[in-house]
Structure formats: C-alpha cells, structure tokens
Amino acid sequence: MIKLAIVSPCYNEEEVLEASARRLLGLLGGMAAEGKLSADSFILFVNDGSRDRTWEIIRRLHADDSRVCGLCLARNVGHQNAIMAGMMAAKDRADAVITIDADLQDDLAAIPQMVSECESGRDIVYGVKVKRTADPLLKRLSATAFYRLQAKMGVESIYNHADFRLMSRRALDMLAGYQERNLYLRGLIPLIGLDTATVDDVISERQAGHSKYTLGRMLSLALDGITSFSVKPIYYIIYLGLAFLLISLAIGIYVIHALVAGTAVPGWSSLILSVWFVGGMVLISIGVVGAYIGKIYTEVKRRPLYNIKESLLGETNPSPFKGKKAEW
Numbered sequence: 001m002i003k004l005a006i007v008s009p010c011y012n013e014e015e016v017l018e019a020s021a022r023r024l025l026g027l028l029g030g031m032a033a034e035g036k037l038s039a040d041s042f043i044l045f046v047n048d049g050s051r052d053r054t055w056e057i058i059r060r061l062h063a064d065d066s067r068v069c070g071l072c073l074a075r076n077v078g079h080q081n082a083i084m085a086g087m088m089a090a091k092d093r094a095d096a097v098i099t100i101d102a103d104l105q106d107d108l109a110a111i112p113q114m115v116s117e118c119e120s121g122r123d124i125v126y127g128v129k130v131k132r133t134a135d136p137l138l139k140r141l142s143a144t145a146f147y148r149l150q151a152k153m154g155v156e157s158i159y160n161h162a163d164f165r166l167m168s169r170r171a172l173d174m175l176a177g178y179q180e181r182n183l184y185l186r187g188l189i190p191l192i193g194l195d196t197a198t199v200d201d202v203i204s205e206r207q208a209g210h211s212k213y214t215l216g217r218m219l220s221l222a223l224d225g226i227t228s229f230s231v232k233p234i235y236y237i238i239y240l241g242l243a244f245l246l247i248s249l250a251i252g253i254y255v256i257h258a259l260v261a262g263t264a265v266p267g268w269s270s271l272i273l274s275v276w277f278v279g280g281m282v283l284i285s286i287g288v289v290g291a292y293i294g295k296i297y298t299e300v301k302r303r304p305l306y307n308i309k310e311s312l313l314g315e316t317n318p319s320p321f322k323g324k325k326a327e328w
Helices: 017-033 053-065 078-090 110-119 138-153 169-175 185-191 215-229 232-261 268-301
Strands: 005-010 042-047 070-072 097-099 124-131 160-170 196-202 309-313
Touching: 005 017, 005 078, 017 042, 017 110, 042 053, 042 078, 042 138, 053 070, 053 309, 070 078, 078 097, 078 160, 078 169, 078 185, 078 309, 097 169, 110 124, 110 138, 110 160, 110 196, 160 169, 160 185, 160 196, 169 185, 232 268
Parallel strands: 005 042, 005 097, 042 070, 124 196
Antiparallel strands: 070 309, 097 160, 124 160
C-alpha cells in the first residue's frame, strides 16, 4: 500500500485550518480502513509566514494527532515556494505526495482516483478543473485568459490545472534536480516527462475566509510563468519594431508626397500622439527585456528558496531541516 503525504500550504488560514484537518484526516482514515493507503500516511501543513494563529493551530493539531505534521517557514516566500518546501520535506517520508490548498476547494473525491492512478504506474496525476461555478465570475474569466495566454506564449502546461496534483517519490527526486529560483511549478513539472494522468476536479465553495490569490497575484504568477518558460515576448518585441519600421517608411513616403504636392499642413496633435505612442511602446519593450534580465539576476545569486524555522514531522522521523537552511 502507498504511504501518502498530503502537503498543504497555509497563509493566514486560521479560519479554515481545523475544519480542513478534520476532513483530510477523515479521508486518510477512510482510505486506510479500506486498504487503499498505509495507516501511517500523513498531512503536512506548511505555514508560509502567516501573521495570524495558523502555526499555533498546526501545533495543537499535531499534539492531538501525530498524522498532522507541520513546517513553519521563517518568512513568507510565496505559494509556489511553500509548496516546494513541503514536497521536499515529505518526499523521503512517503511514496507519493499530493499538494492541495488549505481551503480544500479542490475535490477531495479525486484523491482516491489519484492514488489508484499512482498504483497503476503513473508518476504524476493532475487534478484538472472541470467545473468552476463556485468561483467568482472575475476569477473564472481571468483564469481562462491566464491559461490561453500561456498557451499563446508557448508555455507547456496542463489547461485548467492549478497545483492540485499527485507526484511519486521518483518524480519528486527528479523535480529536486531543477534549480530555478523563479519557481513556476505548473510549467516546471510537465518538463519532467514521466507517465502522467488526469482526474476531474470539481471546485467547491470556500468554507470560510477569503482567497489569497488576488487578481494582482494571478497576474504576477502569469508573468512569472511566461518569462520563466518562454522567450516569445522578446521575439514579439522584434516583430513590433519591424512593424513600426514599415509604418515609419509609409509615413516618410506620405510626407515626401505632401511636400512635393504642396499639401503639407503642420500637425501638432498628430506629432504629439505619435511621440507618446512610440515612446510608450519603447518603454514597454524595455520593461519586458528588463524582466528577463531581472530573472537572470535572481538566478545567479543562488539564494535558498526558503528557510525552515521549525518543523513538526513526528518523533520517529525527525526533520533533517530543523534549524538548518534549506538548500536543494
């Protein structure tokens, strides 16, 4: 039987954490009773620098049930890095790891299917959202635009898949070999190349609190994904420059014709409009190139993705990270 670790990143999740732990423990207990999972499967909550009582609640849950484990990161490092911290801490303690957000809007009924796919030889199983009526309209529209934009830019990812997935220990060992500082797991994991499968993920309403994925964070994630896995934006700048060159040649021909025909009229408005338009495009182009240079700057410094302040990973398997800087 598979020993499963469920990794769940948490940022200010005190309102939903206890209910989420009860549901996940019930799922693990039920699957263990049915012989589908090892009885020592566990949950690993990753506290991503929360400012509320999240870590205090994780400590209490761990004291009540040793199947609830925890990692407390030294500071907020972001959703993707928190997921990576949990997966790297759990990969040597379990046969497979499932990542799921603490609000449990993802479909828990898909987890037994994921485990079944893993037992049949799949190393990566993606939860693909097939119904998002529980999400606000703006989030649904922005998510659709997000996936389509990635596809247009050449980013290899699974459409309508976020970070609800199962990975085997072999897949996690391979993922540990990727050394990017700018993590975008939705684009990185498909590069591993092992056998994969998908299961349906029906999104439910959040039980309490509010989503930490604001529109601004989604846009930032989209930018990270595109600039980390595609150079198409730079080529688009080149094409845009060539288009401007053709436009300027056409305008030059028109100006010469107007001078010869004597129909030239001074046009302050058109001149200012052209200057502002071209100037704006130049600044945008410089910004895109600057984003790539900034990523290179971040990568070459080789700073650790996260530091683990405290760990609750059970007495029988003390954390190798406790009190140390996490490096991979």
